Amino acid sequence: MKKIGLTGGIGSGKSTVAALFKEKGVPVFIADVEAKKLFEEEEVVNEIKECFGSSVISKNSIDRKALGQIVFSDSEELKKLNNIIHPKVHQAFENWFSQQKSPYIIYEAAIIFEHNRQSFFDKTLLVTAPKALRIERVMKRDSVTEDEVLKRMNNQWPELRKKELADYTLDNVKIDKTKHQVNKYDKIFRGI
Ligand SMILES: CC(C)(COP(=O)(O)OP(=O)(O)OC[C@H]1O[C@@H](n2cnc3c(N)ncnc32)[C@H](O)[C@@H]1O)[C@@H](O)C(=O)NCCC(=O)NCCS
Numbered sequence: 001m002k003k004i005g006l007t008g009g010i011g012s013g014k015s016t017v018a019a020l021f022k023e024k025g026v027p028v029f030i031a032d033v034e035a036k037k038l039f040e041e042e043e044v045v046n047e048i049k050e051c052f053g054s055s056v057i058s059k060n061s062i063d064r065k066a067l068g069q070i071v072f073s074d075s076e077e078l079k080k081l082n083n084i085i086h087p088k089v090h091q092a093f094e095n096w097f098s099q100q101k102s103p104y105i106i107y108e109a110a111i112i113f114e115h116n117r118q119s120f121f122d123k124t125l126l127v128t129a130p131k132a133l134r135i136e137r138v139m140k141r142d143s144v145t146e147d148e149v150l151k152r153m154n155n156q157w158p159e160l161r162k163k164e165l166a167d168y169t170l171d172n173v174k175i176d177k178t179k180h181q182v183n184k185y186d187k188i189f190r191g192i
């Protein structure tokens with residue numbers, strides 16, 4: 001069973017593309033969803049409290065906004081959070097993967113290349129869109145300011161740098177063209 005790493009910067013449309021693969025019956029693992037699930041575990045809440053202090057805890061659970069403000073303004077703090085979350089996400093993936101039956105699976109994560117994880121996958125597919133459009137999409141989706149989007153973007157590599165490493169690229173601007181490309185890549189991934 002092949003592993004396809006689906007990545008792209010914030011607002012590029014990774015989740016939109018992942019949902020199109022899922023509609024075609026492809027098993028999809030979304031790293032961010034798994035990370036969010038972990039925040040419900042008491043042990044993880046305690047670990048995060050110990051690391052970042054009680055200002056990131058509200059009513060015994062993680063205040064994502066407060067934590068986001070800390071980690072997206074300081075890459076060292078983000079590293080600490082990643083060190084807590086990522087090994088657990090990886091373990092969750094291994095458990096999930098062992099239960100799948102399909103010619104290939106999709107693993108969606110924003111930061112595959114930033115963490116040098118590309119060799120974990122058989123192939124990588126990079127979702128791209130112009131920067132201004134990505135900012136506009138996220139501002140609308142999350143009701144946040146341009147500055148907040150840029151802070152997140154600054155913790156990710158520019159698209160051009162990722163393009164050099166990706167096996168395939170999917171340009172996600174017009175949704176019809178996106179669907180067409182998903183069909184094309186589905187055929188390719190079934191054949192590799
Ligand atoms: C810091 C947190 C709590 C902020 O939550 P919030 O709801 O405000 O933002 P959200 O999760 O929707 O993230 C917004 C976007 O930021 C980017 N982003 C998220 N985590 C990271 C990260 N570790 N490194 C770089 N960019 C990231 C992604 O493009 C993401 O879609 C949250 O992002 C988080 O828990 N991040 C760590 C988990 C993680 O690394 N997830 C990414 C794949 S495992």
Ligand SMILES: Nc1ncnc2c1ncn2[C@@H]1O[C@H](COP(=O)(O)OP(=O)(O)OP(=O)(O)O)[C@@H](O)[C@H]1O
Nearest residue numbers: 009010011012013014015016137141172173174175
């Ligand atoms: N081709 C498209 N046409 C119109 N809207 C789109 C298109 N692709 C994505 N969007 C919208 O843009 C927003 C961002 O897309 P999506 O959530 O899929 O991006 P993402 O790369 O997963 O972002 P993040 O890294 O923040 O999780 C969403 O509201 C989505 O509905």
